[in-house]
Every structure is written in structure tokens, then in C-alpha cells.
Amino acid sequence: MLAAIKQWWNVVVGLVYPANCAVCKQPREPEADSALCPSCRRQMRPIHRPFCERCSLPFDGVADGAFRCSNCADKNYYFHHAVCGCRLTGVARECVHQFKYQHALWIGPELAELMIAAARERIEWPKVDMVVPVPLFPSRQRERGFNQAEWLARRLVRALPAPLCKGNLRRVRETDNQALLNAAERIENVRGAFAVRDPRPFLKRRLVLVDDVFTTGATTNECARVLLDAGAESVIVLTVGRG
Numbered sequence: 001m002l003a004a005i006k007q008w009w010n011v012v013v014g015l016v017y018p019a020n021c022a023v024c025k026q027p028r029e030p031e032a033d034s035a036l037c038p039s040c041r042r043q044m045r046p047i048h049r050p051f052c053e054r055c056s057l058p059f060d061g062v063a064d065g066a067f068r069c070s071n072c073a074d075k076n077y078y079f080h081h082a083v084c085g086c087r088l089t090g091v092a093r094e095c096v097h098q099f100k101y102q103h104a105l106w107i108g109p110e111l112a113e114l115m116i117a118a119a120r121e122r123i124e125w126p127k128v129d130m131v132v133p134v135p136l137f138p139s140r141q142r143e144r145g146f147n148q149a150e151w152l153a154r155r156l157v158r159a160l161p162a163p164l165c166k167g168n169l170r171r172v173r174e175t176d177n178q179a180l181l182n183a184a185e186r187i188e189n190v191r192g193a194f195a196v197r198d199p200r201p202f203l204k205r206r207l208v209l210v211d212d213v214f215t216t217g218a219t220t221n222e223c224a225r226v227l228l229d230a231g232a233e234s235v236i237v238l239t240v241g242r243g
């Protein structure tokens with residue numbers, strides 16, 4: 001009986017995950033509930049202390065207590081702080097890329113898990129009123145087939161319940177790919193790119209803003225500015241990767 005269940009489960013897992021590891025393409029353990037082989041999984045680097053208390057930048061050394069990195073010293077963020085699941089290097093970078101641009105949804109749970117673990121550790125969830133994904137411009141979303149931030153946010157609220165508010169924060173114009181721009185260009189690129197349709201749902205709400213990656217924080221900061229403008233009480237940024 002047990003063997004039959006196991007066999008049936010392997011069939012289900014096999015339908016969800018391709019036979020080979022998403023990154024190194026070596027055969028995956030068929031019964032493993034993961035899109036990656038154990039070796040690639042081990043190369044994911046979750047962010048642990050010490051990291052910058054504002055932007056989650058990991059610090060390779062010893063730091064006593066809370067510390068703020070030199071990038072953040074002169075920055076004025078509208079969000080309270082950013083929480084990120086893992087370093088966006090190697091395997092994690094490849095996974096995010098495939099998930100986002102190649103619609104490799106079977107890698108999504110792996111990425112969401114890293115983000116959710118960081119949220120459990122660093123966000124006081126009873127004080128979260130609402131989860132808001134960073135929106136895509138409609139034509140971009142049609143082209144991509146889905147909004148990766150919304151996909152992650154849906155997964156998040158299943159693990160850490162909170163109302164998910166999508167569609168109210170909107171991207172009102174198309175922007176260039178942030179990855180191809182420098183820090184100053186990124187800020188300029190997203191300036192005025194977001195708007196709130198109806199401010200009432202956000203009024204005095206403590207929000208968690210979800211995106212796939214945090215690099216300079218230009219996109220999430222612009223969203224946070226618009227959300228606070230609409231009357232939100234606070235915004236915490238939550239992402240899978242810290243670039």
C-alpha cells in the first residue's frame with residue numbers, strides 16, 4: 001500500500017518537475033520535491049546575519065548588533081526596510097532568470113520558500129495588514145505570461161496569511177529593463193511609473209511590498225513612495241533575491 005502511494009506520489013512529482021535539475025541539467029532525484037539537484041540546492045545562499053538592517057545587503061565579516069551599509073548611509077528610502085531571502089548569485093540568479101523570463105514555474109516554490117523563510121524571521125506578521133505585489137505594465141505581463149511578483153505574493157499569503165491586494169497599485173507606463181541601467185538611470189526610469197487606483201484600501205495600512213529581486217531598490221522605493229502618498233502607514237519590502 002505504502003509503496004503504491006510512493007509510486008503514485010513520484011508520478012505526481014514527475015509531472016510537476018522536469019526530470020533534470022533546472023540549473024546543472026543533471027538527473028534530479030525523481031522523488032525529491034524540488035526542481036534542483038541536492039548539489040545545486042546547497043549552492044543557494046540564504047541571507048543570514050550580519051546584513052544591513054535597511055537594505056539586507058549581506059556583510060562578509062563580523063558585525064555587532066544592527067548595522068547599516070555604506071550604500072544606505074546617504075539614501076532616503078520610503079520603505080521601512082527590505083527583507084531578502086538569498087544572495088542573487090550563481091544558482092539563485094539562474095533560477096530567478098528562468099522563473100521570470102522562461103516561465104519556469106516549477107522553480108517558483110523553491111524561490112518562494114527562501115523568501116517566506118526570511119519573512120518569518122524578520123517581519124512581525126501580526127502587524128502586516130496587506131500584501132502588495134510590484135505590478136508589471138499590462139503589455140509586459142501579457143508578453144511574459146504572468147507577473148512573477150504576484151505569483152510569489154500568492155505563495156506568501158498561503159504560508160503567512162494576509163489579504164493580497166493586486167491591481168490597486170498599477171504601473172502606468174512602460175519602463176526599460178532596470179538590469180541594463182546604472183543606479184541613477186534606474187531611479188529616473190521608474191520615476192512616475194506607478195500610481196494607485198483607489199487610495200482607500202491602503203489608508204493607514206501596514207503593507208508588505210513583494211518583488212522578485214532587490215538590487216538598488218529603485219523600483220520598490222518608487223512603489224513605496226506612491227503607497228505612502230496614498231495614505232499607507234508603512235511599507236516593508238520583501239524579495240527573493242538581493243542583487
Ligand SMILES: [Zn+2]
Nearest residue numbers: 021024037040
Ligand atoms: Zn543541479
Ligand SMILES: [Zn+2]
Nearest residue numbers: 052055069072
Ligand atoms: Zn544597506
